[in-house]
Amino acid sequence: MTLVHSLRKRSEPAPGGYRRPWWDPRRWFGWILRSWRHSMQLRTVAVTVMLCVLAELITGALLSARIADGLFQERLAQVRVEASAWLRSADSSFQAASASDKSTTQSLVNDTLRSLRGEGNVQREYVLRDISKNAGTSWVVGQYSSRVADQAIPESLQSAVTNGDDVYWQSVALDTPDGVHPGVAFGKRVQIQPNREYALFVVYDLEQVQGTLDLIHGVLLLGFFLLLVVIGAIAWYSARRSLQPVAQAAATAEKLAAGDLDERMGVRGEDEVARLGRSFNKMADSLAAQIVRLEELSQMQQRFVSDVSHELRTPLTTVRMAAEVLHDARDDFDPVNRRSAELLYDQVERFQVLLSDLLEISRFDAGAASLDIGEWDLAPVVTRVLQTAQPLADAAGTELVTVLPSTPVPVQMDPRRVERIVRNLVLNAIEHGEGRPVHITVAGDATSAAVAVRDHGIGLSPEDAARVFDRFWRKDPARTRTTGGSGLGLSIAMQDARLHGGWLQAWGEPGQGSVFRLTLPRKVGEALTGSALPLADPHPGDGALAEALEADDSDWFPRTRLALGQGPDAAGQGAAGGSGQGPADAGAGPDDAPVPGTLPGPRRSVPGDLDAAGIEDSGTGTVGTGQLDAVRRRREEDA
């Protein structure tokens, strides 16, 4: 049931039947959310890919840092040697020259700097700064080969150079017109002119290293992306491989649940999947065997009841004929024998009613009952019943009040069965109505037609209302039967209602009487959603609880649903939940299936129970039996 339910739910359109347009992101979000919830495969792949991305990010970061570091260090070591050597040689050449005149010094500086610049394809710039604090003429002005390099010299490097004698270096950012390049600056204090100090810097552009690094990054990224795709595909494939048996198991289980007991999973190999398949099939086998066994048991029981009923018919016929012959001749007997003949006659009649009811029930249990459908107006069917019930109502001093609709209520039904239902309800109301009026209301709406029978007798408690359709159920076992009912009437009525796909429900309140309502769909096969009549008393004394009994329940397992007293409709709606199931559903859903361990109906109605059920008090209360029998006999004849 749950499975079917969830499946149905999935295929439903968006709430309210509205479908968002394709360009609405919410639709795609919803789609993704649904796929996420319903596809384990998608989830597996997504999680794998996400974890993979994370792993690649970490690996990539480590690799990149390591490579960058390696490249940079190598280049740095190289340029450092070069720069240091050059700076020292420049320094020493300046010192060695120790030129004393301005022009010589200037040409020396120019030569030195030019040699620095011109070498090879290595991008190398120089910056010369005058850092002397004392005033005086400087022979050489501060100069640089590149403005970018000049601007890139950081303050800290300059101060280190100013205060130290070594070659100092520092990483710098070169703000070139094509963007910021990484670079490294070396600096040394040099003395070009006596008593005058200069700082000489060499700046290397490491853009080439960055280029190499970028290339490596690109290759890495591409590699990672390809890896991701491959891993995603692998995850998809392996998830599919390992989840396919699960999907197959689910599909098989659904078919099994739908009643196809021969459905099995395909098993190949020896792996875990094969084990799942084998266990599943073993489970299905044992389930099927169990079901078949229960079915056989149930059929055996039903056949037994049916056979017993049939076997009883022949002797009963003899007894009935003999009883009638004696009854016809009773005027010739003495009073004792006469009364005996009368009792014999009445009780044989009653026995016969009981037996035919029992047979009817066994026919329902065997699923042999079928509808003889035609379209009939409901009101005349009810009126016919009331005519035959009138003598009994008169005997009980009960007034039958009818409220019929002004327009015909055509219903597709088996009139014989509907008549039997209504007759059972009316006779029941007369029996328990304590002589107070019984109201019979007929109504119809667009999809349903209903008959409600209201009595004002002793009433029913909610527990009673739940059990009233049970076989041989009696409200008070100590109460004597005044009429010769078999105790099966309401059960049969319930089965008849179920056969029509209708509801038969009871409401009651101790001391307030009870309502029995039959609701039929106007067209056979249509599910009921509501009833044309309220179930509970239209004028409930104190907002009492309304008790609805669902007509779809198996007789031996009646279940109730409480609907808080929000007016009559609440009860009707409350009952609507599951009771609209037609006869086709009976026994199909898990809810209807006999529960293993609790044998269904036939056990309770085997002849052994007859004693307990109705014959024990055969000596008492036969008043009115004849009339009831007249009614029932007519029914038999109608049948």
Place this chain on the structure above:
Amino acid sequence: MKGRILVVDDDEALAEMIGIVLRNDEYEPTFCHEGTGAMDAFRRERPDLVLLDLMLPGMDGIEICRLIRAESDVPVIMLTAKSDTADVVRGLEAGADDYVPKPFKPAELVARVRARMRGGDRPVPEVLQAADVTIDIAGHAVRRGDTRISLTPLEFDLLVALARKPWQVFTREMLLEQVWGYRHSADTRLVNVHVQRLRSKVEKDPDHPEVVLTVRGVGYKAGQA
């Protein structure tokens, strides 16, 4: 004595009880308690009516019914413990005229017997016509041209009932009352089955009946002469 009735039932107590009831009504019952001897008893006793139980040891009641029909038009009433559709219809198709479901009351049984035994009391010489079929009521004969058509008494009664009022459409319920003698509505399958049997005998082409016409949704009527 109003007539001889053969009671074929394996339950001796019931057969005896039926016998008592029939004797009370001045019929003369004879008995047969098993299926295999039923046909011998039938030929020996030459009864005016047969009461036949459907479930018999030795031979099936339906089979016996078929055998009786093969050599005689004597009315056959089935006693059925099974009121299930299939058995009743099979019995009727085998040629039974009527059936009484167990447990029945003496009055019911006698009424059914009486309805089938009222033969002889039709003194009025009368000839009816239905389509090209001539019905001689006094002679109890049906002819098409010079060919005589053999009908069972029930089929004859059915045809006569229709042919007497060729202008009227008979519902199944009306026919049940007139031909079978039911006062309350009963099993209309009786009518359906016997109309089919009647047509198979009197019609030239039972698929396109001319003598017994179906009036859709109402019932049957006789074909115009």
